[in-house]
Structures are given as C-alpha cells and as structure tokens.
Amino acid sequence: MNKIILFSALFLSFSSFSQQIHKCGTHEAMQYQETLNPGYLQQVNEVFSRAKDHQNQDRSTVYTIPVVVHVVYNNADENIPDSVIFNQIQVLNDSYGYTNPDTLNLRDTFNTIVGTTNIQFELATIGPDGNTTTGITRTQTDITEFGDIGFLTGDMSGVERIKSTANGGEDPWDQSRYLNIWVADMSVLGFTALMGYATPPDGLSNWPAGSTDGMSDGVVVQYQAFGNNNPIPLDPGTGAIDFRGRTCVHEVGHYLGLRHIWGDGDCTQQDGIDDTPNAVENSQTYGCDSLPQNTCVDNIGILGDLPNMYENYMDYSSEHCQVAFTLGQRDLMRGVIETDRWDLIDNYPALTVSENNPLNLNDYPNPSNGNITVSGLKGTNTIEIYANNGQLINNINSTESDISINELPAGIYFIRISNSNGVVTKKLSVIK
Numbered sequence: 001m002n003k004i005i006l007f008s009a010l011f012l013s014f015s016s017f018s019q020q021i022h023k024c025g026t027h028e029a030m031q032y033q034e035t036l037n038p039g040y041l042q043q044v045n046e047v048f049s050r051a052k053d054h055q056n057q058d059r060s061t062v063y064t065i066p067v068v069v070h071v072v073y074n075n076a077d078e079n080i081p082d083s084v085i086f087n088q089i090q091v092l093n094d095s096y097g098y099t100n101p102d103t104l105n106l107r108d109t110f111n112t113i114v115g116t117t118n119i120q121f122e123l124a125t126i127g128p129d130g131n132t133t134t135g136i137t138r139t140q141t142d143i144t145e146f147g148d149i150g151f152l153t154g155d156m157s158g159v160e161r162i163k164s165t166a167n168g169g170e171d172p173w174d175q176s177r178y179l180n181i182w183v184a185d186m187s188v189l190g191f192t193a194l195m196g197y198a199t200p201p202d203g204l205s206n207w208p209a210g211s212t213d214g215m216s217d218g219v220v221v222q223y224q225a226f227g228n229n230n231p232i233p234l235d236p237g238t239g240a241i242d243f244r245g246r247t248c249v250h251e252v253g254h255y256l257g258l259r260h261i262w263g264d265g266d267c268t269q270q271d272g273i274d275d276t277p278n279a280v281e282n283s284q285t286y287g288c289d290s291l292p293q294n295t296c297v298d299n300i301g302i303l304g305d306l307p308n309m310y311e312n313y314m315d316y317s318s319e320h321c322q323v324a325f326t327l328g329q330r331d332l333m334r335g336v337i338e339t340d341r342w343d344l345i346d347n348y349p350a351l352t353v354s355e356n357n358p359l360n361l362n363d364y365p366n367p368s369n370g371n372i373t374v375s376g377l378k379g380t381n382t383i384e385i386y387a388n389n390g391q392l393i394n395n396i397n398s399t400e401s402d403i404s405i406n407e408l409p410a411g412i413y414f415i416r417i418s419n420s421n422g423v424v425t426k427k428l429s430v431i432k
C-alpha cells in the first residue's frame with residue numbers, strides 16, 4: 001500500500017511538474033550536492049563572499065573563457081548542428097558584452113545599473129592533449145533520455161550521467177581550464193522537464209573526481225533550448241517556448257557565481273547583489289509587462305525602491321524579456337574569475353617537458369597574497385614569473401622552494417620553472 005501511495009504521489013507530482021517546464025535546476029543541484037557532501041553550501045557561500053569582497057578597480061580588461069561543447073545525442077534531432085553551437089557562443093558574447101540589439105527593451109529605470117561584463121567566450125582551439133580542436137565533441141549514446149523520476153525528489157544522479165562516458169555521456173575536459181557545456185535530452189518519461197543547470201564555484205574544483213561523490217563541474221542545457229537558431233522547437237503542450245539562447249546565458253551566470261535574482265526565496269531572501277531589486281520569482285510568460293511590477297520593497301542608493309527587474313538574465317522570465325546583467329552582477333562574476341576560477345581566463349596550454357624525467361611541480365597556496373612554495377624542486381632551478389600578457393616580471397636562479405611575491409600587484413601570472421629535468425609552467429593568481 002505504501003508503495004502504491006508513493007508511486008501515486010510521484011505520478012501526480014510529475015503530472016503537475018510537466019505542465020510547467022522547470023527553467024533551471026541549479027538550486028536543486030546544489031541541495032543535492034549538500035546531501036552528498038555536507039558543508040558544500042558553506043563552501044559555495046564562502047566563494048561568493050570572497051568574490052564580492054574582491055575589489056579590482058580594473059573592469060575594462062576583457063576576460064575570454066575557452067569553451068568545449070559536448071553534444072550527447074541518441075537521435076538525429078538531438079545532434080544539433082555546428083551552426084547552432086556557433087550561434088550560442090555569439091549569444092553568450094552579445095549578452096555578456098551588452099551588445100544584444102534588444103537592450104532597447106530595457107526600461108529606463110535600470111539604465112544606470114547595467115552594462116558590459118567584459119567577459120567573452122570562444123570555442124577552445126587547443127584541446128587537453130595540446131592538439132588543435134574545434135571545441136566541439138559529439139557522442140552518440142544508447143540512453144534515450146537522461147532525466148528520470150528521481151529528479152522530482154531532488155536526485156540529480158540521472159542527469160549527471162551526461163557528464164560521464166562510462167554512464168552513456170561524455171567525460172569533461174580539464175575543468176580548471178575549460179568551461180564544459182553539455183547539450184543533451186534531459187526529458188523524464190517523454191516530457192521535457194528541465195531546461196538546464198550548472199555548478200557554482202565552490203573553491204574545491206567541485207569535489208575532484210576520486211575525492212568524493214558529487215556533481216561534475218560545468219553547465220548542462222536541454223538540446224532544444226540551445227542557441228537562438230535551433231531548428232528543433234519545443235512545445236510543452238501549451239505553445240512553443242520562445243528560446244533565444246538565454247538558458248545557457250543564465251546557467252553560465254550560475255557557473256560564474258550568480259544566484260537567481262530573487263534568491264530562491266521571498267522578499268527577505270535575496271541574491272546578495274546590492275543593485276538587483278528585491279523581488280519574487282517571475283515565471284515564464286510571453287507578456288513581460290504583465291508580470292508583477294514591484295513585489296518587494298528595496299532601497300538601492302539614489303534610485304530608491306526599484307520595480308522587479310524581469311529584464312535580468314538571472315530571473316525566470318521569458319527569454320525575450322531578458323536583456324541585461326547589472327554592474328553588481330558583473331563585479332561578482334569578475335571577482336569569481338579573478339579568485340576561484342582564475343585558471344579559465346585564458347586557455348594556456350602546458351609546456352611540453354622532458355619525457356625521460358618530466359618535472360612534477362605544484363605551487364601553493366594558489367591564489368596567494370604573499371609567498372608561494374613550489375614542491376618537487378631538485379638542484380638549481382631557473383624560476384621566471386610572467387605577466388598575463390607574456391611580459392617577463394622576474395627571473396631568478398634558486399635552490400629554494402619558497403618564493404616571495406609580495407611585490408606583485410593583484411592579477412594573473414605564469415610561473416615557469418626549469419632545470420636539468422625539464423620545464424613546466426603553472427598559472428598563479430595573486431590576490432591582495
């Protein structure tokens with residue numbers, strides 16, 4: 001009897017759920033990870049606080065993040081063409097660059113708090129093996145849909161199979177150097193239930209493989225929601241949804257540390273960004289102006305109490321409503337890149353080392369604000385520190401493993417160490 005009641009409850013829950021496609025599963029993914037690894041949410045919050053406190057006044061430098069798109073498909077419709085992938089990268093760049101033409105739809109109320117993030121994206125041109133690549137992988141799978149009934153109870157293990165070759169998906173590329181985006185079918189019992197989800201930065205490289213069970217770092221998008229020119233429409237039974245490639249924009253925002261603009265709560269629980277108006281969730285709709293206008297009281301500087309910002313990419317409003325990030329969201333994402341996701345800033349391939357006796361070095365702490373220690377040194381070493389633009393900053397010969405970097409301003413550097421055994425280059429983040 002209990003099994004029948006449980007099945008009936010799940011069926012009713014699914015029937016109701018399938019009537020409204022869930023736009024984003026990131027909140028559920030985070031809760032799921034917390035059940036597997038208690039303390040995970042605290043780590044995420046600590047990364048958020050560190051990024052928000054990080055004050056780098058240079059917001060003009062354009063950070064370009066290398067992307068690999070893994071297309072995991074069972075049938076021809078799911079095997080989206082390259083043209084859709086190229087279009088999605090363009091949508092990302094327009095959205096994060098604030099160059100999308102529909103910025104004209106932004107209400108004048110928000111004009112002073114939005115703008116470019118100076119974050120851009122490009123398909124990777126160098127793969128983990130050092131060879132040239134298109135930045136696209138294609139994997140045919142026997143799995144007809146990666147979603148399962150467990151998602152209704154918060155179990156994300158089914159959709160996580162997308163990220164594993166052994167489980168019918170595709171293994172990620174080096175997650176410290178590439179933004180991995182998987183595109184697949186996350187349907188549940190034939191119903192499209194979830195548009196996408198992402199893993200936020202957690203300071204632990206999202207629990208590296210082999211250390212503990214959990215989510216694999218990156219973004220997942222339902223294949224019909226990818227790109228602005230996708231030839232496969234999605235009709236949930238209530239009319240085709242207007243996809244403009246902004247599901248991916250939204251999920252990459254989570255990947256770079258942003259929360260839903262309403263903080264997954266009520267007026268008392270917000271997203272932690274100072275210039276986003278307090279609000280409640282705005283559901284998908286075709287009439288942006290029909291959404292609630294001002295559900296929560298806030299006080300944003302001289303602007304005072306602002307209305308709900310359904311134009312924000314981190315809302316649940318229809319994709320044709322979404323046109324902008326705020327400057328506070330920009331600063332948070334750049335803070336994440338400059339601290340916890342610093343290795344994404346450029347796709348710097350490791351230098352080839354001697355095959356007979358390669359170096360195996362690690363530098364720590366990294367990020368650092370004073371001194372670093374390089375483990376594995378032997379004999380006399382040439383230690384060179386380069387700026388992110390390739391300029392040589394320091395060149396020393398040393399047998400010591402401790403290196404002072406007190407004189408370096410905050411930023412991204414490369415430390416190149418060579419001796420008779422070979423040469424190795426490591427990326428180094430300096431925070432002040």
